[in-house]
Amino acid sequence: KPQAVIFDLDGVITDTAHLHFVAWRNVAAEVGIMIDEKFNAELKGISRMASLERILRHGGKDAAFDLSAREALAGRKNALYVDSLSQLTPQSVLPGMTSLLHTLKAQGIKTGLASVSLNAPAILTALGLQSHFDFCADASRLKRSKPDPEIFLAACEGLKVDPARCIGIEDAQAGIEAINASGMLSVGIGVGLKHADLLLDSTEELTWPRLEAFWNQQQR
Ligand code: G6P
Numbered sequence: 001k002p003q004a005v006i007f008d009l010d011g012v013i014t015d016t017a018h019l020h021f022v023a024w025r026n027v028a029a030e031v032g033i034m035i036d037e038k039f040n041a042e043l044k045g046i047s048r049m050a051s052l053e054r055i056l057r058h059g060g061k062d063a064a065f066d067l068s069a070r071e072a073l074a075g076r077k078n079a080l081y082v083d084s085l086s087q088l089t090p091q092s093v094l095p096g097m098t099s100l101l102h103t104l105k106a107q108g109i110k111t112g113l114a115s116v117s118l119n120a121p122a123i124l125t126a127l128g129l130q131s132h133f134d135f136c137a138d139a140s141r142l143k144r145s146k147p148d149p150e151i152f153l154a155a156c157e158g159l160k161v162d163p164a165r166c167i168g169i170e171d172a173q174a175g176i177e178a179i180n181a182s183g184m185l186s187v188g189i190g191v192g193l194k195h196a197d198l199l200l201d202s203t204e205e206l207t208w209p210r211l212e213a214f215w216n217q218q219q220r
């Protein structure tokens with residue numbers, strides 16, 4: 001058995017990717033930049049400031065905003081995003097995830113969270129999942145964003161587990177790269193992800209029997 005399973009939050013536990021998109025679309029439009037859902041996929045797993053930098057570059061305006069102007073834009077995006085989080089309830093947990101967390105606990109497998117979102121604690125509370133994780137990595141203490149493995153290694157350290165004995169679960173390409181670089185086995189959720197050790201279409205397929213079979217097959 002693995003010692004721990006470490007989860008990304010946005011797009012794995014709940015679908016906040018669309019809420020991030022709506023907030024960014026509003027802020028981008030204020031400065032005359034249009035973004036669509038396809039571009040938004042590139043922002044998955046990317047920190048707030050790094051996302052803003054990508055948006056400004058996409059609109060050819062990265063030279064037009066100094067640090068304080070960027071901080072103001074990022075602050076406006078976050079205010080819109082935090083407002084939209086009031087829509088979240090325990091019903092917003094993606095299919096199968098609450099039951100997977102319970103099964104892992106029953107199996108004696110630790111659970112961790114590795115989200116770069118500074119809003120992760122508020123989101124877990126809104127979903128009613130705050131007591132379901134043995135350790136949540138603190139995004140405010142990170143020096144490097146995914147694809148750097150730092151956040152997954154911090155989660156392993158907090159859980160006191162060996163990365164080589166763990167599974168990481170991600171919906172973002174940057175997240176898969178971070179898991180692979182940490183030495184954990186990677187599970188990707190969603191189409192089009194590259195380099196995942198196991199790729200599933202949706203969280204409905206993410207069951208303990210599926211993970212156990214994958215783990216056993218990798219140990220041979
Ligand atoms: C997750 C999301 C990103 C988001 C980042 C920071 O990784 O996938 O889209 O930019 O968290 O979130 P925050 O809530 O701190 O702005």
Ligand code: MG
Nearest residue numbers: 008010011171
């Ligand atoms: Mg994600």
